[in-house]
Amino acid sequence: MKVAQLSTRYPPGPGGVERHVAELAPRLAARGHHVDVYTSDLYREFPWQRLDRSVPREERTAFGAVHRLSVWSLPGELHYPFFRGLNDALARDRPDIVHAHTYGTNQVAAARRHHRRLGTPFVLTAHFHPIWSIEGGWLRHRIRGFYDRRLGNPVVRDAAAVIVQTREEERLLRSLNLELPRVVLQPPGYSPGPAPPPGPRAFRDRFGIRGDFVLFVGRLASNKGLLELTEAFGSLARADPSAELVLIGEDGGMRRRVTDRVRALGLDRRVHLLGHVEDGALVSAAYREARVFALPSEYEAFGLVLLEALAQGTPVVASRVGGIPEVVEDGRAGLLVPPRSSEALADALRRLWDDPELARSLGAYGRDHVVPRFSWDALADRLDVLYRELVPA
Numbered sequence: 001m002k003v004a005q006l007s008t009r010y011p012p013g014p015g016g017v018e019r020h021v022a023e024l025a026p027r028l029a030a031r032g033h034h035v036d037v038y039t040s041d042l043y044r045e046f047p048w049q050r051l052d053r054s055v056p057r058e059e060r061t062a063f064g065a066v067h068r069l070s071v072w073s074l075p076g077e078l079h080y081p082f083f084r085g086l087n088d089a090l091a092r093d094r095p096d097i098v099h100a101h102t103y104g105t106n107q108v109a110a111a112r113r114h115h116r117r118l119g120t121p122f123v124l125t126a127h128f129h130p131i132w133s134i135e136g137g138w139l140r141h142r143i144r145g146f147y148d149r150r151l152g153n154p155v156v157r158d159a160a161a162v163i164v165q166t167r168e169e170e171r172l173l174r175s176l177n178l179e180l181p182r183v184v185l186q187p188p189g190y191s192p193g194p195a196p197p198p199g200p201r202a203f204r205d206r207f208g209i210r211g212d213f214v215l216f217v218g219r220l221a222s223n224k225g226l227l228e229l230t231e232a233f234g235s236l237a238r239a240d241p242s243a244e245l246v247l248i249g250e251d252g253g254m255r256r257r258v259t260d261r262v263r264a265l266g267l268d269r270r271v272h273l274l275g276h277v278e279d280g281a282l283v284s285a286a287y288r289e290a291r292v293f294a295l296p297s298e299y300e301a302f303g304l305v306l307l308e309a310l311a312q313g314t315p316v317v318a319s320r321v322g323g324i325p326e327v328v329e330d331g332r333a334g335l336l337v338p339p340r341s342s343e344a345l346a347d348a349l350r351r352l353w354d355d356p357e358l359a360r361s362l363g364a365y366g367r368d369h370v371v372p373r374f375s376w377d378a379l380a381d382r383l384d385v386l387y388r389e390l391v392p393a
Contacts, residue, residue, distance in 0.1 A: 001391060003033045004095035006107035008081055010039035010066060012055060014250060014276065015219075016304050017101050017127050020188055027380035029063035033387070036064045036093055038086055038107070040071040045081065046135050046221070046252050048073065071106075077139040082106050090114045096391045098122040099383075103156070103173075104147055112155045121160040121390045125186075128169050133223045133299030135253070153178050160390050165302045166323030184386065189376030190307040196285035203285035207274060211242035214349060215290035215314075217283070217305045218297075220273075221252030225296030225319060227261055231342035232296075234265045236349050243353070245271045248286060287312040292352050292359065298339045300324050306334075307374055310366030315359045317348045327374075333366030 007021045025035045041057060043049045051068065059066040067089060071081040083106055090098065090110065100111040103126040111122035131144050156162060157179040163186050164170045170183055196202060203209065214233060218224055226247070233245040245267075247258070255273060262271045277283050287293065293309035295318040302323045306316050316334035318324050330336040335351065337344040352359040 001033045001097065001387060002093070002095045003028055003035045003387065004090060004093070004098045005035060005037045006086075006098065006100040006111055007037065007039045008102060008105055008107065009042050009044070010037055010068070013043045013051065015044075016302070019191065019304070020125075020127075021101060023189060023191055023376045024380060024383065025061070025063045027376055028383065031380060031384045033384070034064045036095065037066045038083075038089060039066065039068055040081060040083065041068045042071060042081065044250065044252075045079070048079075077136050078143070079136065079140065080106065080143075083110065086110045087113060090120075091118070094118075095120060097387050099125065101125050102127045104144065104152065108155055112158050115158055122158075123161045123163060123386065123390070124156065124159045125163040125165075126169060126173060127301055128164070128173055129299060129301060130172055135222065148176050152176065156180060161386060166326045168323050168326065169301055184382075186379055186382050187374055188302060188304065189379050190304070190311060190371050190374045191376065192311065193284040193287075193308065194281040196288050196312075197281055201289065203282055203289050206282055207246075207272060209244055209246060209272060211244050212291040212353075213244040213246045213272075213289075215246050215248070215286055215293050215309070216295065217248045217286070217293075217308070218295070219249050219252035220247065220254040220258060222254055223298045224252075224254070225298060225339060225345075226254050226258050228340060228342040228345055229294055229296050230258060230261045230265065230267070230271065232294075232346035232349055233271070234267060235342075235346035236353060237267060237270055239350065240353065243270070246286065246290070247271070247273045248275075248277050248283065250276045284308075284312065287314055290314050292317055292349055294345070294349065295319065295324070296337070296339065296345050297321060297324075303327060307371050310334075310363065311371045313360075313363040313367045315352055315362035315366065317345065317352065327370065328366070329370075332362070333370045334362055 009018050011022050028035050043051045057068045070084045073079050073081050098111040100108040115122050131141050159181050161182045163184050165187050236243050287309050293314050293316045300322045319339040320336040321339050328334045335348040337348050
């Protein structure tokens with residue numbers, strides 16, 4: 001079967017949806033499908049940055065091909081990537097089924113247009129984010145609200161199926177009063193990273209981290225709760241003068257504000273903003289060596305980085321939002337706190353910092369009982385069944 005996977009970005013562009021598609025493509029090929037990925041020439045959207053010219057725009061792969069199409073966008077808060085040539089590419093390649101990723105995007109509208117023109121079924125993996133959690137200011141939020149009220153329903157209604165990663169994601173979609181088609185729960189998988197380098201301090205020695213540290217991994221974006229994390233760490237730092245905070249990830253617009261807050265709290269020497277760390281083995285070592293992993297987001301559809309931390313036996317502190325409670329049961333693999341509360345976050349960090357046995361048991365439970373539940377191969381198996389139901393031989 002010829003399968004088209006549509007995504008705004010694709011590796012080497014970083015991000016959870018990007019990794020999701022990259023993990024699925026070869027696994028679907030192993031189940032007998034030819035997979036074409038149609039994506040953009042963007043490395044990231046905030047700030048807008050195109051891929052280096054060394055990255056091929058047309059790439060033949062073992063699973064099929066990756067087509068990196070040019071995109072354009074309106075400026076400022078009107079930002080919305082439009083694909084050039086996506087409709088023509090789908091008409092040319094004639095996939096048997098189209099799988100679009102991320103509710104509200106241009107590629108989902110293209111999947112629907114292709115369906116209405118040629119009858120090709122399409123499915124949508126929503127990767128849904130509510131209005132208040134998306135990048136941008138009030139105008140961007142108003143535009144998204146207009147889409148939800150006026151434009152989203154005919155697009156979603158025509159899908160053969162909508163795939164959600166958690167029941168909370170389904171609840172949020174239903175709250176928009178959309179005429180949803182068949183809804184299928186299919187959680188993502190865990191991607192084991194490279195093995196950490198030998199030795200207990202490989203990451204700390206490489207980056208000059210002196211003491212035990214709290215770790216965050218993800219884009220430095222406005223919805224990640226980074227200012228609250230900085231404030232909470234300030235409380236921990238006053239109690240333990242050796243504690244440090246490490247932030248790994250691309251700047252998504254918040255680096256300057258975080259730096260200003262760190263300076264105002266007098267924590268310049270104890271907070272490390274490392275940017276993107278290319279070496280995956282060192283990132284694995286960061287997860288392993290961290291005393292606590294923190295993800296205090298305002299919203300997460302799932303939170304794959306939680307599985308990455310738990311896989312190394314590191315306990316997590318995260319916000320009780322989105323799909324996180326369906327991944328991390330409070331008090332079993334980590335501690336959940338209300339979003340936007342630096343006080344609650346500080347209390348949870350202190351609790352694990354002061355009780356190493358509790359931290360060890362939470363991390364061990366996550367490694368042994370939570371992480372094994374999430375498999376890319378299992379997801380590919382479920383998608384294979386779904387595709388064959390929708391495109392009978």
